[in-house]
Amino acid sequence: MSDSPAKAYLGVPVRRPRVAFFELSSCEGCQLQILNNEASLLDFLSLVEVVRFREGMSGGSDEYEIAFVEGSVTRDDEVGRLQKIRETAKVLVAFGSCACFGGVNQLKNRFCLDWVKKEVYGDHPVETAEVRPLDAIVQVDLRIYGCPVKKEEVEKIVTHIAIGSDITYPRYPVCMECKANGNVCLYDLGEPCLGPVTRAGCDSWCPNNRAGCWGCRGPSDDMNILQLVDIMKRHGFSEETILDRLECFGGFSGHLEGLKK
Amino acid sequence: MKIDCNIDVHHLTRVEGHGNIRISIQGGVLRQAEWEVVETPRFFEALLVGKKWDNAPWICGRICGICSIGHTLASIRAVENAFGIVPSEQTRKLRLLLKHMETLQSHILHLYFLAAPDFLDVGSVFPLINSHPDVVARAARIKLLANDVCDCIGGRRLHPTRTVTGGFTMLPDKKELEGFRSRLIAVERDLIDTAGLFRTFTIPDFIRETEFVSLRGVDEYPFIGGELVSSDGVVRKEHEYRQMTNEYTVSQSTSKWARLSRESFAVGALARVNNNFSLLQPSARGVAEAFGLAPVMHNPYMNNIAQLVESVHVVMDSINLINDLLGTAWDAPRQPVVQREGIGVGAVEVPRGILYHCYQFDKTGHIVRADCVIPTSQNHANIQHDLTALAVQFAAEGMQDRDLELLAGMLVRSYDPCISCSVH
Numbered sequence: 093m094s095d096s097p098a099k100a101y102l103g104v105p106v107r108r109p110r111v112a113f114f115e116l117s118s119c120e121g122c123q124l125q126i127l128n129n130e131a132s133l134l135d136f137l138s139l140v141e142v143v144r145f146r147e148g149m150s151g152g153s154d155e156y157e158i159a160f161v162e163g164s165v166t167r168d169d170e171v172g173r174l175q176k177i178r179e180t181a182k183v184l185v186a187f188g189s190c191a192c193f194g195g196v197n198q199l200k201n202r203f204c205l206d207w208v209k210k211e212v213y214g215d216h217p218v219e220t221a222e223v224r225p226l227d228a229i230v231q232v233d234l235r236i237y238g239c240p241v242k243k244e245e246v247e248k249i250v251t252h253i254a255i256g257s258d259i260t261y262p263r264y265p266v267c268m269e270c271k272a273n274g275n276v277c278l279y280d281l282g283e284p285c286l287g288p289v290t291r292a293g294c295d296s297w298c299p300n301n302r303a304g305c306w307g308c309r310g311p312s313d314d315m316n317i318l319q320l321v322d323i324m325k326r327h328g329f330s331e332e333t334i335l336d337r338l339e340c341f342g343g344f345s346g347h348l349e350g351l352k353k
Numbered sequence: 354m355k356i357d358c359n360i361d362v363h364h365l366t367r368v369e370g371h372g373n374i375r376i377s378i379q380g381g382v383l384r385q386a387e388w389e390v391v392e393t394p395r396f397f398e399a400l401l402v403g404k405k406w407d408n409a410p411w412i413c414g415r416i417c418g419i420c421s422i423g424h425t426l427a428s429i430r431a432v433e434n435a436f437g438i439v440p441s442e443q444t445r446k447l448r449l450l451l452k453h454m455e456t457l458q459s460h461i462l463h464l465y466f467l468a469a470p471d472f473l474d475v476g477s478v479f480p481l482i483n484s485h486p487d488v489v490a491r492a493a494r495i496k497l498l499a500n501d502v503c504d505c506i507g508g509r510r511l512h513p514t515r516t517v518t519g520g521f522t523m524l525p526d527k528k529e530l531e532g533f534r535s536r537l538i539a540v541e542r543d544l545i546d547t548a549g550l551f552r553t554f555t556i557p558d559f560i561r562e563t564e565f566v567s568l569r570g571v572d573e574y575p576f577i578g579g580e581l582v583s584s585d586g587v588v589r590k591e592h593e594y595r596q597m598t599n600e601y602t603v604s605q606s607t608s609k610w611a612r613l614s615r616e617s618f619a620v621g622a623l624a625r626v627n628n629n630f631s632l633l634q635p636s637a638r639g640v641a642e643a644f645g646l647a648p649v650m651h652n653p654y655m656n657n658i659a660q661l662v663e664s665v666h667v668v669m670d671s672i673n674l675i676n677d678l679l680g681t682a683w684d685a686p687r688q689p690v691v692q693r694e695g696i697g698v699g700a701v702e703v704p705r706g707i708l709y710h711c712y713q714f715d716k717t718g719h720i721v722r723a724d725c726v727i728p729t730s731q732n733h734a735n736i737q738h739d740l741t742a743l744a745v746q747f748a749a750e751g752m753q754d755r756d757l758e759l760l761a762g763m764l765v766r767s768y769d770p771c772i773s774c775s776v777h
Binding site for chain 2: 146148203216336
């Protein structure tokens with residue numbers, strides 16, 4: 093990709109950072125979102141120099157500045173891989189909910205590991221560990237939330253990195269975006285929703301489709317779980333439903349005291 | 354004649370997930386040919402236990418980043434079968450249309466971005482942006498259409514939002530469906546050109562007699578539910594899937610393996626085409642015939658061509674489905690769900706082959722046991738046996754290391770494996 097033209101921003105040519113993509117335990121869907129953005133893929137590729145992307149390209153270089161790491165750590169060999177990436181990268185990006193919070197994978201942590209292994213593999217030996225997000229192992233410089241990540245947000249953040257601008261996240265919850273989009277409140281349609289407590293930035297992706305929020309982007313600043321529980325209960329939802337939503341992607345772990353079954 | 358050869362591919366590229374190829378030939382004798390899967394298990398079957406039924410499709414879609422729609426639909430079907438829910442005709446058609454467009458986007462992703470670079474002797478699709486701009490633009494155009502339809506019907510191309518037990522949270526705008534119909538009609542030309550491109554590629558000449566397993570179509574080429582069939586003549590009901598898969602563990606793989614009548618079998622586009630050839634849309638059958646693809650085809654590299662054939666089929670069938678949907682007034686988007694104790698199985702043909710989800714629910718609607726059998730898990734043993742036969746055949750012909758390494762990588766890629774999915 094070295095011969096494609098560099099992008100200009102406000103008339104000034106932008107140096108293309110060397111980026112690499114890596115995946116730990118994950119569905120690799122967040123990476124695929126890059127290839128899935130047909131309309132803007134070529135623009136994206138003119139902004140960065142992709143030097144490693146195993147799912148999409150053979151070969152590759154270990155000289156990169158920005159590492160996008162998808163997935164959570166679920167086996168000891170992933171610890172070493174992640175540390176090596178940390179040593180090489182100037183900027184390490186936790187890419188998607190699995191990397192930021194453990195994602196759906198961390199639902200495994202509800203059980204003891206011996207039972208988990210036996211349930212799936214019987215007596216066949218298999219190695220696994222408690223699921224951890226990247227920042228439990230290494231320093232994480234940037235987080236791109238979501239299951240899956242939203243391509244517009246990825247592109248905005250990459251652009252900001254390329255031009256050396258600060259990265260900011262919405263401090264407010266999904267509810268704000270949902271209201272701005274003019275949606276009928278999911279609670280009025282009889283659906284549970286974590287919109288009041290989840291960090292915005294997805295443009296209320298699920299509520300726009302009449303599906304309640306499951307909190308994949310984790311908590312917004314100053315969110316109030318007790319108020320959410322009150323709303324949920326007033327609309328007739330059980331503690332189990334509340335917990336199912338809050339614990340699904342791992343973003344609210346640490347806020348679940350008193351809610352455990 | 355070639356005497357020695359050592360191939361060691363760590364984390365094969367341009368496939369989903371992590372697998373290694375090792376081939377060792379000494380003195381013209383094959384010492385080792387191994388397809389090793391080292392992916393970390395995520396234990397979906399365990400983490401579902403104790404969860405209420407409505408969690409299953411939402412969580413299980415996350416098994417796969419390529420075929421999340423297929424996983425969601427298999428999960429929904431398992432829940433609906435357990436609760437005795439029969440989807441409405443409207444829901445059935447919308448799900449099939451959604452499924453078709455996932456098949457199209459996945460096949461095109463594989464054909465152009467993952468497989469074609471091998472035939473064009475480049476490492477990825479990226480150099481083709483400059484050397485073959487028309488080809489890349491065409492691939493992007495087809496994929497964009499498929500993904501746009503998925504966004505419209507499923508709410509989102511990856512990890513869909515509108516697909517729920519009982520139907521959909523909301524329905525697409527009919528105006529949008531009309532627009533997609535026009536784009537589908539226009540994309541036929543792109544598929545003809547795709548066939549033209551693949552006609553310029555040399556498909557490796559390698560045959561190994563194989564058992565093929567898929568859904569069995571009755572009136573239409575099968576994608577969602579129905580009987581299971583193998584090219585060796587085994588027929589089973591959907592709920593008897595365990596007798597079709599017979600999963601077992603092996604030391605070389607964190608994914609389970611499967612077998613039926615022989616030491617291994619294959620699933621995927623080639624299996625579906627082999628088992629349901631007469632049910633393909635006529636123009637899709639025409640493409641198959643142009644490539645000499647007729648049942649039963651035993652060359653695994655022809656799975657690429659089978660994906661091309663299916664791409665044509667799903668486009669033609671999607672036009673018909675949209676015509677049907679536009680010809681009737683919208684019914685309610687979803688039907689009520691009443692939970693009950695029981696076991697449900699959902700079998701769905703996803704891009705890489707037949708996928709099964711099975712859940713056992715207690716009377717409060719909580720999952721007691723879960724089982725997911727992934728297409729690529731069913732293919733791993735067959736890939737291993739193909740790899741051994743390939744190494745023996747080409748070592749005897751005195752092939753160079755680099756060529757054998759390329760052919761071995763292309764063999765695995767032909768199956769379009771979804772490795773993290775297979776381990777889940």
